[in-house]
Amino acid sequence: MEETAPAGTMASRNSNAFDQAKVPAAQRPRLVAFGSGFEPVFGLASRAAALLVVLVMAGIFATLCYQSFPAFKTFGLPFIFNSSWNPVTDKFGALPAVTGTLITSIVAVVCGAPLALGVAFYLNELCPFRLRSILTTTIELLAAIPSIIYGMWGLFVLVPIMSKIIQPAVINALGPLPLIGAFFQGPPFGIGMLTAGLILSIMILPFIASVSLQAFATVPVALREAAYGTGASVWEVCYRIILPYTKTGIIGAIMLGLGRALGETMAVTFVIGNAHRIQMSLFAPGTTISATLANEFTEAFGKMYLSSLLALGLILFAITFVVLVITRILLHSANRKIPV
């Protein structure tokens, strides 16, 4: 009876309780007994669901370790530092994919973080109040667009622009310079590390911006107003007040972006070029761990090939795990509740 009663406002609950008092005494204990009987079931079910999360996490580690065991057994720890990748001779090394992953992610953070902070400062300090929620949602929509759409757009729109306009210009301008010139040489393919990094920078922008904005919201209003009151400019408030106050949160936001960039798959796969070589030039085609997996997994024949690919997956998971743990510590030590 209690089961079917429309549960709702406190008023209706009270009248329920009142009705119960009129129920014959013999029936009342049974209702209570039912409640206490279902309680352990519900509690156990919710505990089991929570346990599943831990099991998934442990399962990922266990599965990847188990599957990549043959590769690590054959190649040993040098697997990580070996740069050959030859399915024909069954010689595999992770170095090109690992460096590619790190380089594209660093490019993404170097380009994406300032952009994201600019957006966050704009939304926090300059944006007209009416536009604020619309513009915030618009930036958040960048995070909603699927990775594969970024990849297609990158391949069909950004790559031609890069190869015809941007890369030739940069090669001419920076290529002959000593030291940094080495990063900007070679033929303008359009695809390559830099293009992948640029796409990634757009993809991680909304994450960095929205976590930064949440950090900005913790700056005491009095502090900002005091600064403006003593004649500080908008830039000075951003640079001297907000930035120092939310330093930990911002670094956490950037780390979160880095974590996202490291594991991004489809967008990178389209524009990276899938070449297992380590090259100085950012314009050269390369590969990342996730792009290698996406490109080669379904056509990987042979136990060692498959095991090496799963070993790459394990390395990727280990790297992102470390980055995400640091992110979590940073964002928690800022003592704020921020979605990671």
Place this chain on the structure above:
Amino acid sequence: MKLDPGILRKRRLMNRFMIGLFHLAMIVSIGVLAAILIKLVADGVHSLAPSVFTMSTPAPGSKGGLFNAIVGSVLVVFFAILFAVPIGVLAGTYLAEYGRDSRFGHVVRFCNDILLSAPSIITGLFIYGLVVLPVGHFSGWAGALALCFIALPVIIRTTEDMLRLVPDTLREATIALGCPYWKMIVSIGWRAARPGIVTGIILALARISGETAPLLFTSLNNQFTSFSMNAPLSTLPIVIFQFAMSPYRDWQQLAWVGSLLITVTVLALSIFARLFSRRKT
């Protein structure tokens, strides 16, 4: 004290310059979003014919549509959400109600935070090792399970956050009236947090609708229309990947149409979720 006009001018100039950069950052970000949407509409709309929804994926050069891919995507996403919602809501409830400060609760929260941002391709590899290898073939179920584990952390996170917004006084009042704990959660906690929980579920739905990487290792692809979850299943993102990377123009056209469909769906879901939560809370 006299103001130095030189310093003042420098500060003003710096301020103008940085404000200009902030505007530029905003324009670039929104410009990229606009550029992506314009390209999708420009290349997708004119190929959007009824045959897209009625015919299966073609061989290069012949006429066809995306019917099998749409069916596959709907099936996989439907089952993924079907599994993820009860588990996610229950686990989120545990974190917000029973295990708020328990050690186990902290462990679960930690794992959930990591899974929330972990690369989706890793989840795909996990299901490959867990389901595909032992069973011996790719299947729709494997794909649904992979997507389920990607939706799960999102749902758990929002459920916990939303339940925590429910004031404790409300909980205490309910318990004081003699209500069993579980009933308090169901009829007070869930009821009060419902708009937020639903928003989380819709956002999870939006997220997994466009996921591609985990499906590569789990449901793979199928050129034919299939309703069997036990066999390889074609899904929209995988077909887009395959067709966009191909050298055939008509396949690339279909890839654009598919991208348009997915993006419109995902953006509509995300906007709807935001409006929904804003209206109700």
